Amino acid sequence: MLHVILLECAIELVPRELTSLKEIQAHARRRRKKPGQLMLDQTHHGRAMIRLDGKEKRGRPDITFLSLLSILETPLCKAGLLTVHLHLVDGRVIEISPDVRLPRNYDRFVGLFEQLLMNGRIPPEGEPLARMIDTSLPDLISNLAAGSGESLLLLAIENGTKTSAKSLRSILPQDSTMPVILGVGAFPHGDMSNSVKELFSTHLKLDKEVMMAWHVCAEVLWTYSSRVGVTGRL
Ligand SMILES: C[S@@+](CC[C@H](N)C(=O)[O-])C[C@H]1O[C@@H](n2cnc3c(N)ncnc32)[C@H](O)[C@@H]1O
Known part of the structure; x- marks a missing residue:
């Protein structure tokens, strides 16, 4: 085997420390979801992710x-x-x-x-x-x-x-x-x-x-x- x-x-959902950011909220509105229900993705959240620990991974x-x-x-x-x-x-x-x-x-x-x-x-x-x-x-x-x-x-x-x-x-x-x-x-x-x-x-x-x-x-x-x-x- x-x-x-x-x-x-x-892979992870958008962490709590980013959910109040404007760009995350705008993306959530486009996806008709709550910010904390979105998959964290550098393509969409790259700028917001600058604040995250271990962002490169x-x-x-x-x-x-x-x-x-x-x-x-x-x-x-x-x-x-x-x-x-x-x-x-x-x-x-x-x-x-x-x-x-x-x-x-x-x-x-x-x-x-x-x-x-x-x-x-x-x-x-x-x-x-x-x-x-x-x-x-x-x-x-x-x-x-x-x-x-x-x-x-x-x-x-x-x-x-x-x-x-x-x-x-x-x-x-x-x-x-x-x-x-x-x-x-x-x-x-x-x-x-x-x-x-x-x-x-x-x-x-x-x-x-x-x-x-x-x-x-x-x-x-x-x-x-x-x-x-x-x-x-x-
Ligand atoms: C893009 S790499 C991640 C790079 C990261 N610097 C690391 O140390 O794992 C994705 C994965 O592919 C595997 N990988 C990448 N290059 C490799 C190589 N030359 N030989 C064997 N596995 C490799 C490793 O498991 C690595 O974690």
């Missing part, structure tokens, strides 16, 4: 959107060999159903995830497509790794061990029953927190350049899919 965790995702829900699009509805997902979780900066964890068909349109994604952040689940009734779960990141990782004897805890990170495409393939197991947990940062700038980094035993640098989170997700997912024989047999 490949378990992808998007780490420190830059916040307000980029498009990173989570594109990363999810790159891994859901893939052959691996359809084979039942993928799980996906989002870890938020405040420590909360969201479980994404592998059956979810994400909107292709970014604005619709934002609307849906605003509901998720407000109500803790989407849709409000019935089988959840995404929901907040009551667990911490360390507990999530230990639960995903539990069961079989061995597991791999991989963190994709700019200053990790240089790993070519060929080495990545050889690190990944052919046996799909071994849990492989992949952490990828879903924030735009700044460093990953040490408390998150130290949860992963193997740190991989996959290119000499900084990569987009969704490219990292796609590279590892397709390499893993071919390694376990889900793709590549034409």
